[in-house]
Amino acid sequence: MTTLPKSPPPIKLGLVIDLDVCVGCHACAVNCKEWNTGGYPAPLSDTDPYGASVSGTWLNRIHSYEVENEQGTGQTVYFPKSCLHCDDAPCVTCCPTGASYKRVEDGIVLVDESRCIGCKLCSWACPYGAREFDEPTGVMKKCTLCVDRIYNETFAEEDRVPACVATCPANARHFGDLNDPESNVSKMVAEREGVDLMPESGCRPNNKYLMPRPRRDAEETKRLDSAPAEGGLLSWIDKLLER
Amino acid sequence: MHPSRDIIFFTTASGAGYGILFWLGIFAMMRALPTDRAFGVVALVVAFGLIVAGLLASTRHLGHPERMLMAFSQWRSSWLSREGVLAMVTFGPAGLFALGWVVFENNRGLWADMGTLTAILAVATVFSTAMIYASLRAIPAWHSVWVPVNYLVLAGLTGAVFLNFVGVLFDTHQLMIARAAMPTILIALVCKLIYWAIVDSKRVSTIGSATQLERIGAVRPLDPPHTTSNYLQREMGYKLDNKVGRALRFFVVIWTYLVPFFCVLVGRDVGSPAWALTLALVALVGVAAGVGAERWLFFAEAKHQSALYYDERHI
Numbered sequence: 001m002t003t004l005p006k007s008p009p010p011i012k013l014g015l016v017i018d019l020d021v022c023v024g025c026h027a028c029a030v031n032c033k034e035w036n037t038g039g040y041p042a043p044l045s046d047t048d049p050y051g052a053s054v055s056g057t058w059l060n061r062i063h064s065y066e067v068e069n070e071q072g073t074g075q076t077v078y079f080p081k082s083c084l085h086c087d088d089a090p091c092v093t094c095c096p097t098g099a100s101y102k103r104v105e106d107g108i109v110l111v112d113e114s115r116c117i118g119c120k121l122c123s124w125a126c127p128y129g130a131r132e133f134d135e136p137t138g139v140m141k142k143c144t145l146c147v148d149r150i151y152n153e154t155f156a157e158e159d160r161v162p163a164c165v166a167t168c169p170a171n172a173r174h175f176g177d178l179n180d181p182e183s184n185v186s187k188m189v190a191e192r193e194g195v196d197l198m199p200e201s202g203c204r205p206n207n208k209y210l211m212p213r214p215r216r217d218a219e220e221t222k223r224l225d226s227a228p229a230e231g232g233l234l235s236w237i238d239k240l241l242e243r
Numbered sequence: 244m245h246p247s248r249d250i251i252f253f254t255t256a257s258g259a260g261y262g263i264l265f266w267l268g269i270f271a272m273m274r275a276l277p278t279d280r281a282f283g284v285v286a287l288v289v290a291f292g293l294i295v296a297g298l299l300a301s302t303r304h305l306g307h308p309e310r311m312l313m314a315f316s317q318w319r320s321s322w323l324s325r326e327g328v329l330a331m332v333t334f335g336p337a338g339l340f341a342l343g344w345v346v347f348e349n350n351r352g353l354w355a356d357m358g359t360l361t362a363i364l365a366v367a368t369v370f371s372t373a374m375i376y377a378s379l380r381a382i383p384a385w386h387s388v389w390v391p392v393n394y395l396v397l398a399g400l401t402g403a404v405f406l407n408f409v410g411v412l413f414d415t416h417q418l419m420i421a422r423a424a425m426p427t428i429l430i431a432l433v434c435k436l437i438y439w440a441i442v443d444s445k446r447v448s449t450i451g452s453a454t455q456l457e458r459i460g461a462v463r464p465l466d467p468p469h470t471t472s473n474y475l476q477r478e479m480g481y482k483l484d485n486k487v488g489r490a491l492r493f494f495v496v497i498w499t500y501l502v503p504f505f506c507v508l509v510g511r512d513v514g515s516p517a518w519a520l521t522l523a524l525v526a527l528v529g530v531a532a533g534v535g536a537e538r539w540l541f542f543a544e545a546k547h548q549s550a551l552y553y554d555e556r557h558i
Contacts, residue, residue, distance in 0.1 A: 067459050094378065096323040117310045132474045195458070
């Protein structure tokens with residue numbers, strides 16, 4: 001059914017992405033690709049996989065941005081983006097077959113691949129670019145929040161997290177119930193002011209992003225060309241010793 | 244948005260077909276239709292042909308067309324589903340109306356009522372088609388009441404210009420049809436200009452608001468997520484050159500609105516049947532080319548918010 005759940009789900013499972021520590025290693029994207037190619041849904045395809053124009057379906061993609069602050073210094077921010085499992089998911093309501101749905105029990109948004117006709121309207125509806133059409137299988141694919149891992153009794157407790165969270169070497173990805181104020185993710189969101197991406201979309205995403213913290217030496221860091229010229233051997237020695 | 248030939252054809256052809264049915268239904272309601280069976284055959288065969296061809300074209304981009312029937316199930320929430328249901332429902336009264344006129348040479352009485360019902364359903368179907376696009380907040384250029392307004396008036400315009408040609412062809416009812424076509428064309432032009440003004444001035448999101456990195460400074464993209472393009476970039480990242488866009492808008496104004504208007508206007512009074520037919524044909528061909536360009540622009544000029552994560556700065 002592609003009407004959204006009448007009442008908000010009691011549990012809101014989602015991810016918290018820490019942009020302050022993400023190093024852009026792509027391990028999360030690669031592990032997601034591997035898990036979802038070997039797991040229960042149809043494989044994530046790649047066309048021309050060893051050729052020059054390789055293109056494939058990925059559920060998680062790592063963008064990167066440069067941010068220039070008021071002091072004129074900049075930083076590189078690595079930006080993993082996957083489905084945000086929105087409260088008000090437009091990808092769910094637009095689906096004509098009922099393939100796109102939001103789970104009543106935990107809010108995870110999924111694609112029922114046996115009902116999907118591949119009309120692509122859900123990918124048009126998503127402002128975040130979370131849904132991709134997989135040409136070889138003819139259906140839409142999106143982050144499943146590893147619903148086949150998190151409830152999997154054959155896994156040890158500590159492995160019942162999404163593949164991307166399990167593999168992140170920088171501890172930049174966290175998983176939990178964002179509706180539970182005592183969960184680690186909720187505490188992180190409260191402490192670091194976790195934000196919604198593109199809030200004007202009206203989708204009320206579940207996943208939260210933690211912004212890069214201000215650099216410790218932000219006030220002292222100066223652009224080279226604006227550093228005051230200091231003359232003399234002593235000031236040069238001074239600078240050497242400062243490092 | 245990547246302009247898909249199938250979808251452009253679907254919306255313009257089905258729009259024109261429903262437009263023809265709309266005017267036939269209105270004239271039937273006024274008990275003003277020619278009873279001449281041949282007129283009916285030409286008008287209805289073209290109308291049904293355009294609708295069916297359009298609907299079939301709309302299924303060509305599906306990954307699993309064999310599951311198409313399931314697309315009628317979610318009419319409670321999905322405009323695409325509603326459009327499918329309404330399109331099928333419209334065939335009912337439209338088929339009966341056609342039966343009455345073509346087989347029994349009767350478009351009065353109850354058959355005319357079928358025409359009226361067809362006109363109402365045609366409006367509802369075109370409205371639903373437009374709402375598929377207008378309901379998408381992720382595409383600010385489409386998320387406007389002026390999208391269904393333009394879809395409806397353009398369906399009316401294309402239908403009226405076609406019927407103008409049929410009227411001239413059968414040398415009947417030209418004045419009545421022209422009286423419907425001319426104000427429709429003018430209203431449609433105003434609606435288009437308003438839409439373009441609104442769309443050009445819309446500023447909804449930026450790369451900074453999409454990433455929320457505006458909280459720490461001025462944002463610009465560095466590396467894309469992969470070295471080659473992906474589905475999102477191909478489908479949503481279409482870039483239209485400004486010069487091409489402006490030239491096409493000019494083409495659209497001339498051929499969708501101005502030329503057809505003057506052809507219909509002048510065609511009412513011209514004495515020679517050959518000239519009347521030529522003018523009606525020029526109007527028809529002009530509208531066909533013009534509305535094709537208009538719909539192409541509707542897609543090509545529309546930007547998707549997900550492109551802000553790639554290389555759009557503001558939408």
